[in-house]
Amino acid sequence: MWLAIDIGNTHQHWGWFERGELVLAADYSHSYWDERVFERAQEIVVASVVPDRLERWRFYRKVRVLDLDDLSLRGSYETLGVDRALNLLGAGYRYGFPVLVVDFGTAITLTAADPLGQFVGGCIMPGFHMQFQALHSHTARLPEVQLPEQLPPPMAHDTAQAIQSGVVKLTLAGLEQYLIAWRLSQPKGKVIATGGDSALVYRWVPHLFDVHDAQVSLWGIYATAHR
Template sequence: MAQWWALMIGNSRLHWGAFADYTLQGIEHTDHDTVGTGVQQLQYVASVVPRQTTWIEAQFPEARVITLRDIPLRHCYPQLGIDRALAVWGAGQHYGFPCLVIDGGTALTFSGATGDRQWLGGAILPGLKLQFKSLAQATAALPEVNLPEQLPQRWARETQGAIASGITRTVLAGVNDFIQAWQAEFPQGKILVTGGDGPWLAQHIPRLIYDPALIFRGFQALKEP
């Protein structure tokens, strides 16, 4: 079996996918400027961080940089993030169109495609961890709070609990609002969640299908004959 790798350069980390022919074998996450374990034939690269793209091209000059022109979704706008397009393409190819992808990464994004493989649109807001961090950094007295595993008490009686309640509950309310709007228009459409905070979102919104490999399913679909 032919082995090859694909790389998604994210805002915070590098995400490496190892393939054997057309089957994903595993995913590894590394810091920027760090090559994944055992990476040899890097075939595809997609990136939202230009500086890291330049660094990777110096390490793997044979790698092909994927752009929106390579994604067979109709009506994508020029500034659309390649990570969002790849995830939607991978979700649609694996689970079927129409599909909605919720990516719980550094940014929390919503990306939808219709049944005829047309980009529907979406939304972007700061991710869960970024909201906790930015609140602490932009204020003099508020502490930085970690994302709690369990949903916190709504009416908190101390500051850390109030921050946890405010961020988690408003994010979940917003995600559910987008889901309801999606289901009203596409009642049979699949709803997928991915990204670092994907398991947390899936834990608290059971209707979501968690799949950490959507972007790599997109790479796989581009590779398949």
């Protein structure tokens, strides 16, 4: 077995592969560390959008650290986040190109590739929790809220629900317009939802996506390491 690790802004995403199959995936806090993993894994491949998180991994013989230069993504630019590139490569490996990946993480990112697998662009906006935190931090009386389990109504009757409705409804409305435009340009393309909040969003609005796959970044590491 070998291990793929995607270290994000909020947590570590680990995936164990065996014979080309992802057999186990788990999320851990940044403080999590298990020396026994070096005994069990034949190889460990690590990538991170936060460079400082990689330092401890570079000293181990079994560990290979991936940077953007290691990824076979044509058309990318120097400051493209390795997480976005891995999402795109993993989605293309699993579902084919053209593809657009919507990552609902600390930030919400959209990243697209054309039928030849070449990066064609995307966009970045604050994630749901970042928007909630900004409203709480930069106002005198607005409370900090969390994502609701149910899609909030457009017309709320209390402050907390009004914040949830504003952030969620307007974010999803903008996303839908973006996806409509992309589907018109790539009628055969797929839209993949991933990231920490993606399961909830997919439950709310499944019609916006073709697939929900929380593991595409791990598959991007796998595809890169075994291309």
